[in-house]
Amino acid sequence: xxxxxxxxxxxVLKTGxxxxxxxxxxxxxxxxxxxxxDPGMGLRLIYYSASEGTTDKxxxxxxxxxxxxxxxxxxxxxxxxxxxxxxxxxCASSPRDIYEQYFGPGTxxxxx
Amino acid sequence: xxxxxxxxxxxxxxxxxxLELGCNYSYGGTVNLFWYVQYPGQHLQLLLxxxxxxxxxxxxxxxxxxxxxxxxxxxLRKPSVQWSDTAEYFxxxxxxxxxxxxxxxxxxxxxxxx
Numbered sequence: 153x154x155x156x157x158x159x160x161x162x163x164v165l166k167t168g169x170x171x172x173x174x175x176x177x178x179x180x181x182x183x184x185x186x187x188x189x190d191p192g193m194g195l196r197l198i199y200y201s202a203s204e205g206t207t208d209k210x211x212x213x214x215x216x217x218x219x220x221x222x223x224x225x226x227x228x229x230x231x232x233x234x235x236x237x238x239x240x241x242x243c244a245s246s247p248r249d250i251y252e253q254y255f256g257p258g259t260x261x262x263x264x
Numbered sequence: 265x266x267x268x269x270x271x272x273x274x275x276x277x278x279x280x281x282x283l284e285l286g287c288n289y290s291y292g293g294t295v296n297l298f299w300y301v302q303y304p305g306q307h308l309q310l311l312l313x314x315x316x317x318x319x320x321x322x323x324x325x326x327x328x329x330x331x332x333x334x335x336x337x338x339x340l341r342k343p344s345v346q347w348s349d350t351a352e353y354f355x356x357x358x359x360x361x362x363x364x365x366x367x368x369x370x371x372x373x374x375x376x377x378x
Contacts, residue, residue: 253310255307
């Protein structure tokens, strides 16, 4: 089992560019999540999907969109990147939303 | 709004010293509590969790945590740290009525000197 995988590992964007971060899990989990990690602020939830076909906003959704493509895949899209979106992005999954979450290796995004 | 507070931002210890990292949360109802660890350059891994039952929970690598409901706390402890425990530690809380939403604390960076 690869667990939770994320692509790309690193990305540099210019302000205004768009991109999609990809996340996939092979653990047959129902719930998936996107977080951003910033120094001194811990992890903050951007969006989550409790089950296939549903998505909900988290703590910091502005500037992002998500797609739960199928049970395995949950993508995060930045339509018009801003320097404030420079961060490390983590995807996570859990069997159901009430259980512990398993994290991917992260994507380090820099917006110049 | 719910929040999680980790009081220590950076802790420096020598090997064999005892460790206690504080975590307090603000929510009066049922909670699930977690400690995650992030080793340098790696992703978050679950150390331990509390859902119900015995408030003293044991996790991997000799860590334990105690849930004290009256103090809204879930402090992490280890009797004797090793250099390999150098990492960042995150406390997280899931409120009973919030589905899968985890609220994380700011993190505590632990440096263990050999």
